Amino acid sequence: MMADLFVQFCEMLVVLGLAPLLAGYVRTLKARLVGRRGPPLMQPYRDLLRLIRKEVVLADSASWLFRAAPYIVFAATWVAAALVPTFATGLLFNYAADMIAIVALLATARFMLALAGLDVGTSFGGIGSSREMMIASLAEPAMVMVVFTLSLLAGSTQLSSIAAFMQGPGVGLRVSLAMALVALIMVAIAENARIPVDNPATHLELTMVHEAMILEYSGRHLALIELASFVKLLLYTSIIGCVFAPWGIAVAGQGLGAYLVGLAVYVVKLAVAGLLLALFETAIAKMRVFRYSDFLGSALMLGVLATLLLFVSRVA
Amino acid sequence: MITPLAFDVAHLFAGSLVLVSFMLLYQDRMTGLVNTFALHALVVSFSVAWQAYIQEAPHLYITAAIALGIKAILIPIALHRIIVRLGIHRTIEPVVGVGLTMLAGIGLIALSIMVMLPITAQAGTLAREDLSFALSVILLGLLMMVSRRNAVSQVIGFMSIENGLILAATGAKGMPLVVEISVAFSILVALIVIGIFLFRIRERFETVDIHLLHEHRGEQP
Numbered sequence: 326m327m328a329d330l331f332v333q334f335c336e337m338l339v340v341l342g343l344a345p346l347l348a349g350y351v352r353t354l355k356a357r358l359v360g361r362r363g364p365p366l367m368q369p370y371r372d373l374l375r376l377i378r379k380e381v382v383l384a385d386s387a388s389w390l391f392r393a394a395p396y397i398v399f400a401a402t403w404v405a406a407a408l409v410p411t412f413a414t415g416l417l418f419n420y421a422a423d424m425i426a427i428v429a430l431l432a433t434a435r436f437m438l439a440l441a442g443l444d445v446g447t448s449f450g451g452i453g454s455s456r457e458m459m460i461a462s463l464a465e466p467a468m469v470m471v472v473f474t475l476s477l478l479a480g481s482t483q484l485s486s487i488a489a490f491m492q493g494p495g496v497g498l499r500v501s502l503a504m505a506l507v508a509l510i511m512v513a514i515a516e517n518a519r520i521p522v523d524n525p526a527t528h529l530e531l532t533m534v535h536e537a538m539i540l541e542y543s544g545r546h547l548a549l550i551e552l553a554s555f556v557k558l559l560l561y562t563s564i565i566g567c568v569f570a571p572w573g574i575a576v577a578g579q580g581l582g583a584y585l586v587g588l589a590v591y592v593v594k595l596a597v598a599g600l601l602l603a604l605f606e607t608a609i610a611k612m613r614v615f616r617y618s619d620f621l622g623s624a625l626m627l628g629v630l631a632t633l634l635l636f637v638s639r640v641a
Numbered sequence: 642m643i644t645p646l647a648f649d650v651a652h653l654f655a656g657s658l659v660l661v662s663f664m665l666l667y668q669d670r671m672t673g674l675v676n677t678f679a680l681h682a683l684v685v686s687f688s689v690a691w692q693a694y695i696q697e698a699p700h701l702y703i704t705a706a707i708a709l710g711i712k713a714i715l716i717p718i719a720l721h722r723i724i725v726r727l728g729i730h731r732t733i734e735p736v737v738g739v740g741l742t743m744l745a746g747i748g749l750i751a752l753s754i755m756v757m758l759p760i761t762a763q764a765g766t767l768a769r770e771d772l773s774f775a776l777s778v779i780l781l782g783l784l785m786m787v788s789r790r791n792a793v794s795q796v797i798g799f800m801s802i803e804n805g806l807i808l809a810a811t812g813a814k815g816m817p818l819v820v821e822i823s824v825a826f827s828i829l830v831a832l833i834v835i836g837i838f839l840f841r842i843r844e845r846f847e848t849v850d851i852h853l854l855h856e857h858r859g860e861q862p
Contacts, residue, residue, distance in 0.1 A: 498649040500656035619667075619739060626663065626743050633750055634656045637758070637770050638648075 344555035345369035354603035381544035394441035412587035442538030453537025463621035470628025511624035654688035682712035771812025778805030
């Protein structure tokens with residue numbers, strides 16, 4: 326019991342510690358790919374430290390909601406990240422919540438952020454919030470369909486059980502899994518405001534979504550929101566890693582060695598995922614706002630199709 | 642009795658065929674549409690070849706070869722030529738209501754699964770699965786013919802229906818080879834006839850948008 330608790334807390338700290346590094350790594354890789362030198366790997370940590378030291382500037386029209394939102398967003402995202410088996414399964418919190426809870430926690434964070442974007446009453450925040458909600462209305466059903474597909478296969482909505490099932494012999498060759506993977510990647514790109522949907526590098530552009538909502542934030546509030554978005558990127562990478570590449574994850578009850586191997590494999594997985602993300606973002610152009618519904622609609626369509634196809638093979 | 646792996650591979654090909662049918666629905670460029678159709682035929686020929694292997698029915702290899710040769714290579718080349726000669730290879734055909742068409746497609750797949758699984762309760766697992774997917778492909782092909790305005794895309798919808806028929810025929814054991822060969826060649830004849838018609842339509846109306854035909858018949862569009 327105590328050991329489980331210890332592993333759980335280690336996992337939460339690892340997630341928090343690695344999240345800015347992953348973001349910095351992707352930024353550096355992207356800069357190198359277009360022939361620039363780019364910021365050093367540790368730059369996100371420095372940015373966060375600098376923001377925490379700065380004083381908070383609040384708009385006159387800001388209510389308590391505006392001040393509370395960063396803490397709620399960060400807490401919800403961090404708890405969601407604690408539910409994902411990153412380098413070890415069978416974490417203590419895994420038994421308390423499943424993938425649907427993760428989706429709900431992330432939805433809570435997004436809801437608060439959209440409210441905060443509307444709170445100050447600037448037009449930029451309003452645009453950002455309305456676009457974020459438009460993306461959410463398509464991305465969340467797609468994510469839930471992916472969860473349904475996985476749980477139909479594995480017989481459970483808990484990520485630990487799904488990861489164990491995916492390592493076992495019962496998986497087989499399934500077209501539904503490939504569809505679910507593609508749908509999950511598309512949802513992850515949209516949710517993390519990566520390039521075809523939103524550009525994470527811009528601050529003042531008419532097409533931005535995430536940055537528009539947080540334009541009024543400063544100081545430690547901004548630091549928390551930035552950290553939450555780093556953790557969210559890591560969370561989606563970890564979900565994809567633990568479901569579709571579950572090799573090397575330590576199982577609860579194994580010794581210290583297994584945990585260390587799990588941690589090393591996890592870092593390698595993150596490095597590969599970050600490289601793929603940087604390559605993808607460099608190769609593709611941002612799409613128009615009116616095309617979002619096509620992009621996310623096809624993710625939703627893939628999710629529904631994966632579930633339907635699975636239904637046939639289950640009955641047959 | 643078939644092994645789980647054999648079933649999984651058959652499921653993989655049949656499921657991919659349904660997916661490619663969906664891709665056909667929302668392609669808006671003519672060349673992309675023809676290339677997707679070639680992919681559709683390629684998946685069908687793989688699926689048939691796998692059926693030949695697990696059913697130990699050598700004549701199905703001939704069907705697979707016909708599907709590969711005629712529908713994945715010959716017909717796409719012919720269609721590319723027709724498109725270039727009609728001068729529509731650069732046109733973008735706006736697909737009306739992508740979301741609605743997709744929803745209708747999902748509904749059709751659910752319908753065909755709901756219809757096929759109960760009535761084939763006696764058949765083997767592989768045949769049941771193939772039949773329900775084949776019905777989905779056929780219905781999606783019909784949906785494509787209904788939702789498109791361009792005559793060439795309607796032709797491609799028609800050809801994809803035929804691919805669904807082949808999937809159904811190979812899933813059910815004991816389809817004579819003669820029938821399959823005659824179906825394959827009737828498709829080729831259909832292509833020639835349709836090709837001639839396309840040029841006739843273009844000569845008369847200077848476009849292959851079939852909405853002009855409605856006016857000609859006295860219907861209000």
